[in-house]
Amino acid sequence: MAAQAGVSPMTVSRVINDRAGVGPETRAAVNEAIRVLGYTPNITARNLVTSTELKIGVVYSNPSAAFMSDFLTGVFEEASMRGARLILLRGDAAGPPSEAALQGLVASGVRGVILAPPLGESPLVLDVLRNARLPMAAVGAYRVDGAICVRIDDRRAAYEMTRQLIALGHRRLGFVLGNPDQAASAERLAGFHDAVRETDDVSTTIAQGDFSFTSGLRAAEQLLDDPSPPTAIFASNDDMAAAVVSVAHRRHLDVPGELAVAGFDDTSAAVTLWPPLTTVRQPVRELAAEALGLVAGEIGGLEPPLAERDDHVFDHQIITRLSTAPPPNDRP
Numbered sequence: 001m002a003a004q005a006g007v008s009p010m011t012v013s014r015v016i017n018d019r020a021g022v023g024p025e026t027r028a029a030v031n032e033a034i035r036v037l038g039y040t041p042n043i044t045a046r047n048l049v050t051s052t053e054l055k056i057g058v059v060y061s062n063p064s065a066a067f068m069s070d071f072l073t074g075v076f077e078e079a080s081m082r083g084a085r086l087i088l089l090r091g092d093a094a095g096p097p098s099e100a101a102l103q104g105l106v107a108s109g110v111r112g113v114i115l116a117p118p119l120g121e122s123p124l125v126l127d128v129l130r131n132a133r134l135p136m137a138a139v140g141a142y143r144v145d146g147a148i149c150v151r152i153d154d155r156r157a158a159y160e161m162t163r164q165l166i167a168l169g170h171r172r173l174g175f176v177l178g179n180p181d182q183a184a185s186a187e188r189l190a191g192f193h194d195a196v197r198e199t200d201d202v203s204t205t206i207a208q209g210d211f212s213f214t215s216g217l218r219a220a221e222q223l224l225d226d227p228s229p230p231t232a233i234f235a236s237n238d239d240m241a242a243a244v245v246s247v248a249h250r251r252h253l254d255v256p257g258e259l260a261v262a263g264f265d266d267t268s269a270a271v272t273l274w275p276p277l278t279t280v281r282q283p284v285r286e287l288a289a290e291a292l293g294l295v296a297g298e299i300g301g302l303e304p305p306l307a308e309r310d311d312h313v314f315d316h317q318i319i320t321r322l323s324t325a326p327p328p329n330d331r332p
Contacts, residue, residue, distance in 0.1 A: 054084035054296055057105045057134075059125060060116035061091025063212035064239045066267035067284060071116050071139065074288030082296055091119065102128040112136060112295035114288070118182045120144055135298035137291035142183035142311070148298070149311040150291045154184045157280045157316040158191030158234070161262055164278075164318060165232045166195060169326045170260060171202050174223040174230035176209045176216060176240045188236050188264065205230055209240045216243025224251060224259075231327035232260035238269040241277055245323065256325035266319055275322035282316050290314070 015022055015030040022030075058075055062068045079086050089105050091097045096119055097105075105113070106128065112135040119125050120138025129136050130146050137148040165173060175192050178185035189206070196202045205226055207219035216235060220243055223230055235241035241263030245255050253259045255275055263270055266281035290312060 054079075054082055054299065055087065055108075055110050056084050056292060056295060056299075057087045057089060057108070057110040057113040058116070059089045059091070059097065059102075059105070059113060059119050061095060061097070061119055062116055063210065063215075064237055064265075064267070064269075066238060066269040067211075067265055068116065070267055070284035071288045074285030075114060075292050077285070078289035078292040082292070084292070084296065096122040096125050099124060099128060106132045106134065110134065111299045114291045114295060115139065115141070115147070116288075117141065117184065118179055120147065120149070121182060135295050137295045139287050139291050140182070140184050142187070148291070148294045150287050150294065150314070151184070151311060152282045152287075152314050152316045154187035155191040155194070157264070157282070157318075158188040158236075159195045160191075160318050161234060161264070161278075161280050162192045162195035163198075164320070165234060165260060165262060165324065166199050166202060168232070168260065168324060170230075170232040171199075171327075172205075172228060172230045172232075173202060174205045174207065174226075174233035176207050176219040176223075176233065176235035176244065178236035178240075179210045180208065185236060192234065203228070209236065211237050211239065213239045213243045216240030217247060220244040220247035224248070224253075230259075232262070232324070234262045234264075236264050238263035238265045238267045238277060238279055241279065241323075242269050242273050245273055245275075245277075256323050258328055260324040260327070262324055266317075270319075270321070278321045278324040279319050280316055281319045283314055287314060 015027050060068060087105060087108055087110055089097050089101060102125060113129055115125065115136060115138040117140035120141030121144065126144065137150055138144050139150050141149045141151065175189065177189055196204055205223055207222045209215035209219045216239060219240065223233055224247065233244050235244055241261055244261050248255050248259050255261055261277065263277045263279035265284065266279045270277040270279045
């Protein structure tokens, strides 16, 4: 069927399971091949394979509870559809699991592993899994040898959000950087700088965070203590953006009247505070589900060799809510 449609088996699987990441023309071609060939899914055979062979590890350690809630929901939903059994392994104190714990996961008989950010870029985790020769997919990671990477274009997303703030009239921008050990953090900062360079009169201040709410509090205090504080702050995730809003409220700054705030991810944190956040929406559930599906395909021999595969990049959206507005004219 893949040959009939001129696509990969993985793309066929996406269309059959009605998953995101396939363009309308490609989807139409696959559906036409299905019609021509008279294909119907063999549910009994698929259930037999998944129930007996799909034992997949999920390794996670992330300071954002909202992100992890969406991530695990996506993994659980895809696993339920495929009849896969999941083995969860949590890292220690926002870091990777110990080598002993990882070896225990390997010994449990998992056939593949899903890595939540930032563990897709952990040398310890990657070395153990590579040595075990296990298929793995890393969500939010970039250019990881031996792993499938599933992500959005972080640089482009940050660029678009920054351009939106500049278009509102903001010329003093603050940026809260994420975990310095993650490639996505560097990509988001690069996108921010790309946008700033297009306008001559924009000044910027950068504060370091680590994607946690607590780090966002520290970063917000640093940015707002500047002699010429920003009129808009773009944080690298929603948890840190929520922390910026909290600090603004404590300082009796109106958001967005005196300070515009934007986030990244569009997790539940974006809509559980006032005002709700303008943010970049990355489809965390879909990314996690795609990662599990790709590993399942690798286990079943449905995917091309890793060396022949590019990153799997999903679309993002800029979601405009009430936390951003033009800057006040009388702000120093």
